[in-house]
Amino acid sequence: MAKCSTCSTLVNKNNPGLQCSKCKKWIHGKCASLSAEQLNVLFLTKSVEWQCKTCVGKTKPTRLSCILPDNEEEETYEAEETGTDRDTKMMLQEIKNEVQTTIRRELKREIQTVIREELQRSLQFFSDKIDDYEKTQKETTEKNCFNGQTTA
Ligand SMILES: [Zn+2]
Ligand SMILES: [Zn+2]
Known part of the structure; x- marks a missing residue:
C-alpha cells in the first residue's frame, strides 16, 4: 500500500x-x-x-515563454552595444571625413596657388611668345601682301 x-x-x-x-x-x-x-x-x-x-x-521550466524574457534582455543589451559601436564608428568616420576635407581643401588651395603662379609664369611666357609671333606674323603678312601685290 x-x-x-x-x-x-x-x-x-x-x-x-x-x-x-x-x-x-x-x-x-x-x-x-x-x-x-x-x-x-x-x-x-x-x-x-x-x-x-x-x-x-x-525541474527547470521548459516552456518557451519562461525563457523568452531573458533572451529579450540579452538582445536589448547586444543592440545597445552595437548601437554604441556604430556611433563610435560614425564619429570616427565623421572625423576622418573632416580631416580629409581639410586636407583636400588645403591641398587644393596650395595647388591653386602653384597653378596660378605657374600659369602666370606660363602666361607671361606665352604672352612674350605671342608678341614675338604677332611681330613675325605681321612681318610675314606685310611681306605676303607685298608679294601678293607684286604677283597679282
Ligand atoms: Zn498525506
Ligand atoms: Zn516528486
Missing part, C-alpha cells in the same frame, strides 16, 4: 492521493494542496504528469 510522503499515512479511496511522476512518491490530494476536483481531473487526464513540490522545484 502506498503511504503519503507528507503525513506518512496510507493513501486509499477514503483518503485519496496521487503519485509523483518523478520521484514516484505518493501524496494525499489534501497534503498536496489539491482540491477533490483537481485530483479528479488529474486521475482522468492520463497525459498530465503530476509532480510533487520538491520535484517541480528541481
Whole structure:
C-alpha cells in the first residue's frame, strides 16, 4: 500500500492521493494542496504528469515563454552595444571625413596657388611668345601682301 510522503499515512479511496511522476512518491490530494476536483481531473487526464513540490522545484521550466524574457534582455543589451559601436564608428568616420576635407581643401588651395603662379609664369611666357609671333606674323603678312601685290 502506498503511504503519503507528507503525513506518512496510507493513501486509499477514503483518503485519496496521487503519485509523483518523478520521484514516484505518493501524496494525499489534501497534503498536496489539491482540491477533490483537481485530483479528479488529474486521475482522468492520463497525459498530465503530476509532480510533487520538491520535484517541480528541481525541474527547470521548459516552456518557451519562461525563457523568452531573458533572451529579450540579452538582445536589448547586444543592440545597445552595437548601437554604441556604430556611433563610435560614425564619429570616427565623421572625423576622418573632416580631416580629409581639410586636407583636400588645403591641398587644393596650395595647388591653386602653384597653378596660378605657374600659369602666370606660363602666361607671361606665352604672352612674350605671342608678341614675338604677332611681330613675325605681321612681318610675314606685310611681306605676303607685298608679294601678293607684286604677283597679282
Ligand atoms: Zn498525506
Ligand atoms: Zn516528486
